[in-house]
Amino acid sequence: MEMEMEMEMETQKPFQVDVGNLLAFNPFHNFSSLPTSRDELVKECLEEGTKLIQAVADGLFNLPSTEDVDGPLVKLPPPATKLPREKHLPKPKPPTKWEEFAKKKGITKRKKDKVVWDEQTGTWKRRFGYDRVHDDKDIPIIEAKMTDEPGEDPFAKRQDDKKKRVEKQEKNRLQNLKQAAKLGALPSHVQLAATALPITGTQAPPKKVTKDELGNVAGMAATSTASGGKFDRKLPGEKPAKKQGKHRKFLPVVEGSGIGSREKEQTDNVLNKLISKHSHEILNIGKAVTMYNVKKEKKARNRKNQEGKSSSTSNKLKPKKQLHKKAAKKGPESSKKRKAK
Amino acid sequence: MHLYTLQTLRFCSSAIMMRIKTPKNGRVRRELEKRAPKLVETGKKTLILQGTKTSGTLNGVLSEIYHLKKGGAVRFTRKNDNIRPFESGGETSLEFFSLKTDCSLFVYGSHSKKRPNNLVIGRMYDHHVYDLVEVGVENFKSIESFNYDKKMAPRVGSKPFIAFVGEGFENVDELKHLKEVLLDLLRGEVVENINLAGVDRAYVCTAISSNKVYLTHCALRLKKSGTVVPRMELVEVGPSMDLVVRRHRLPNEGLRKEAMRTAKDQPKKKIKNVSSDAIEGTIGKIYIPDQKVGDVALPNKAKGVKRERREAKKKEANERASKKQKEESE
Helix, strand or coil: CCCCCCCCCCCCCCCEEEHHHCEEEECCCCCCCCCCCHHHHHHHHHHHHHHHHHHHHHHHHCCCEEECCCCEEEECCCCCCCCCCCCCCCCCCCCCHHHHHHHHHCCCCCCCCCEEEECCCCEEEECCCCCECCCHHHCCCCCCCCCCCCCCCHHHHHHHHHHHHHHHHHHHHHHHHHHHHHCCCCCCCCEEEEEECCCCCCCCCCCCCCHHHHHHHHHHHHHCCCCCCCCCCCCCCCCCCCCCCCCCCCCCCCCCCCCCCHHHHHHHHHHHHHHCCCHHHHCCHHHHHHHHHHHHHHHHHHHHHHHHHCCCCCCCCCCCCHHHHHHHHHHHHHHHHHHHC | CHHHHHHHHHHHHCCCEEEEECCCCHHHHHHHHHHCCCCCCCCCCEEEEECCCCCHHHHHHHHHHHHHCHHHEEEEEEECCCCCCCCCCCCHHHHHHHHHHCCCEEEEEECCCCCCCEEEEEEEECCEEEEEEEEEEEEEECHHHCCCCHHHCCCCCCCCEEEEECCHHHHCHHHHHHHHHHHHHHHCCCCCEEEHHHCCEEEEEEECCCCEEEEEEEEEEEECCCCCCCEEEEEEEEEEEEEEEEEEECCCHHHHHHHHCCCCCCCCCCCCCEEEECCCEEEECCCCCCCCHHHCCCCCCCHHHHHHHHHHHHHHHHHHHHHHHHHHHC
């Protein structure tokens, strides 16, 4: 459906004019020799452009026009050059289950009135909504039937029935929408969102793993490598593993003895605490003295026992008590140190 | 093995809990309807963005393109270093932006030593990349560098005339593709009616050589001529640049066929009260509104009416006479 207008020029070659797009194309022009200066080139381009646009305008202004407030209004023909669409063609909605059933049975839609005559009050009431015709709360008496059980509340039963009907309708609506979504014809304002993963039998739905838990697991897996996870290749954005266990700080091996030497600082701290005015709060002298005395008495007792038993067994076969004595000696000192720290 | 298959069957038959989400706002609903695919499409929106490095000229080019397409363009100013349109993995960001801004045309500018002042113009189909053209910009002249009579400046959003000159556009594959893409980019909205007083801009693209195109934007002056058709005069206003085609990627055949599909005659709007018959031809029904016979003014002045008027006139004359008498007496 291309509209070709013959423009008689010196060369007598046609342009391709598409009024629907306000487009004109001259496929026969060529620069036999490129003009030397830029201005010349621009001028020539503008000249050619003017000719083409004149051709489009010829087509445009000759179209039947109607008068409007702002100026003459012209109805454009549909564009001749086809361009690709930006979105797919909308797919027709598949018929819902009720629509299929109705078609099969021959049920047609009937127009319903907004107001209905209510016998009970004798007025025109809405079909649905506030103050409607057959509302459940307007029923004063429900007569008992022979089939009814004695303990059942018929009003509650009516409400339950209604709830069930509404739930069934919602389920059907969801099924219809799922069917439409399968065919790609979901209405534009509706989105289907998955709320939970399927529950199979007695299995509880799988718990979502949190970011911290994943980090812990990754850390554990890293420590199982030979180098403790230090040289593992990390994903972009992965944080370095948190150090597990006690955090100990070791002093460097070689250090100058300047003002800031750390070992000196450490020992100074300990001494200051011991010698300070409040050292009795840090170091429990009474307890240290009792511990020392207890150890001394034990040593004395053991020596007495030893003298008594030395004749029976040789010294070689006796358990080595030297080690215990050394530990005992260190006892009060080490406890002092621990307490001072 | 038997137990395992039973387990999987049970897993498949259980329903995935889904719920229906509908917008609670009328505004949101209308926005969604605007973005839904339509039978007949009108304008395409353009997304203008840039890569890691841009040069001064490229910044100018991008902002002027945005200015030309003010109504239907979105401009991103941050750098995006993970967009590489010609590589297979580098389009995901572009597709995401296209989905969020509902733009199906994009202009991506970047500058590097190998490809200076590079523009990639691309189109999307269903928010996936459809085709791409990569051009380099040379000899860019911005709007400010043109001096012209400011009264003639084209208004924002007017429908432009587009002219393509040169046999290159017919013979060379890349230029043919560029022509199609430029038409899509410069076209604007597809309208049915156009106001003839409002046409004031034109784009002229000339194929200078087999890979270079000179693009310029001009304002139109309509001069009086003898006939209905005015004489056109072009005045260069807007940006002008040389586009050097570097690479391009055509869409694959299946996708192109699908995108070019149009709705086979839109459902004809049923004209009411018209039916056609094989024997009698087209028949129309005319409904005449109810004539309220009692309220119609009688055409012939009946005797009764005349008498009433005579009596009313007499009454008036009497009243006037009595008034005058009163005045005279006073």
